[in-house]
Amino acid sequence: MLGLGFALMCAILAAIVFQQRMLNTEQVLQQQLDQLAQARRHYQTAVQERQLVARYLPGYQQLAASGLVGQEHRRQWLEALRHIQRQHGLATIDYRLAPQQAYQPSFWQDHGAWRLYRSVMQLQLVMLHEGDVLTLLDALFADFGAVFMLRECTLERRLDSPTAAFGAHCELDWLTLDEPAKGAY
């Protein structure tokens, strides 16, 4: 009986030890599987990141060159206005540029790390022909592309003026993307 008791004790002890070892191994395996999953995620993210960069970097570089990214180029805008007015023989253009403010357009909800700003410009001009406003806006678009967005334009016939047939009042947004902090990437 004593021998049997000793055998019983040893068997139970062995069962406890082996079960504990199995549980420990199971825990270590789970940790290793987590690490593997993390490594796979990292790899997939890295591959995806490189694919995205390869695909969208040229477009972004074009944006940066057009002046959408970074600081505002107010001087260039105003110089462009003067230049267009002189080049196309337009009448005087009165402008008013509001301070820059943050802008969250409805058509661009997923902005990520970017911050979009706009400066609202109001243009007032008189014209001999209604096509002059199109000339002005086309020239601005040719110079700055997607940097500005025309929001509103009102054309009115001026029956009381002998020198100008039409008056135009336009409102456009000069857009700027604030570059994300470089340290974050």
Added chain:
Amino acid sequence: MFTRIVLYATTHQLGAGFWRWGKLRWHGRFTRDETGRRQFGQFLQAHGKTTVCLLVDAVEEDYRLETLPHVRGGTRKALLARKLEQHYHHTPFRTACFVGCDQQHDRRSDRYLFAALSVSECLQDWLEIMAAHQTRLQGVYLMPMLSEELVRRLQFAKPHLLLNERLNSGLRQSYLHHGRLLFSRLVLMPPLAQHELAMFLADETEKARLYLISQRLIESDTALGLLAPTMGEGGERDVDEMDPKQLPSCSLDMAKLARKLGLDPQRLSTHPELLHMQVLARGGSIAADLAPAALTRTYCLGKLQWRLRMFTVAVVLAALAFSALNWRQGRELELQRLQAWQATQRQQALERRLPQNPVATPATGADLQRAVTLRMALDRYPHSPRRMMVVLGAALAFTPEIRIDRLRWMLSESLSPADQNQSVQSALHGSVNALYELGFVSGVTTGFAGDYRTAGASIERLAGQLRAQSVVAEVVVLQAPTDLSTGTGLSGSTASTSEMPQEAAFKLKLVLKREAT
């Protein structure tokens, strides 16, 4: 467990059989004298740990059939103990067997057979020797109680059966009702009876029948079946010579039975009690035990010890199996962990081997994508009112009497913006996250001269021309030369047409469809 000693005690001697793996071997007899006791002691010493069953075949036995109220559990136990004490207070070798139950109306009662060895002096010597050797005595059993088991195994289905067994100690007659023993007796056979066995059997059977009738166990006209185990042709003849008209008899070939039970027929002819000993050895504790608890304590302790040992062995085996299972599972898990580690290393190496970006980017790929998406969204919207002016120009070509004085063009998130404090709900269903290109057109019809019908028709024609163009989504007349609807007020003069205004003002709202990208 697989070996057992079966002792067969009569008044004068003790027979011993050694049962192992289903085979019973006759060992010998021990006489009730000093030599026999010494030899028995030596026999027990040689088989110290073996379980012993004691089968008693003696004249000093008593059977009582009694009906008791139906009770259960401790109450029944106490009732039976009280009855046993009442009937057999002078002997410790006694027992009660359940025979059956009766149901009369709502009252249920149980029938019990109380049995006892009324005089136990013949056993005392042997029991003392067994006690001295701490023999594991399983129990003390009466011979006829094994006859019950024997008949059950032979499957004799007679309701009333008288079993005649010719033993070395005499003729044993046992009455069984539906297979349950109700009465038994041992008749000593005088030497003369050996030669006229048939007559002796017939006489004793008649005596037994009369006794059973007197005890109201059977009626006088009850068909009492007679079963007589015989050995060889002579025995069968003895049975056949009995009066068959009075008792329907049936003989049993003991030689066949012996072979069936694994006994030597030759040995069985000289020791008929071997049959009962074999049944007892095989069946274990099938028969009611007469031994008091004090005599079987060693056996009970041994049994408990054996069970404990078996339990321990079972637990040890289970624990070892559990350990082996865990060890195997642990190895499999370790292998999986190693494979996962190698896969992780490979994955990390793959990541390290990825080519670096050709140029440093100020933003992540996803943010670059977002910036380009903004550019694409901006490109979708017009940068001038050219499209609306073209649409208006095309419509005005068909309505030269109309002059446009004001055009307000806008990109709006709403389909119903206000213009000059005037707002009209659009019938279009707008979508979110989109800008709509719409305009408010104000003008006049020239050459009016008070003809509201013609002016209104011109405005409608202009609106129709606009609606006919594929890029136009909606045209709403906000203001007509004369509003004839019942919800508005109307004032004017019927004076001559020369005094009427020359122009009739109107206002339209125009919504263009979005350009296809």
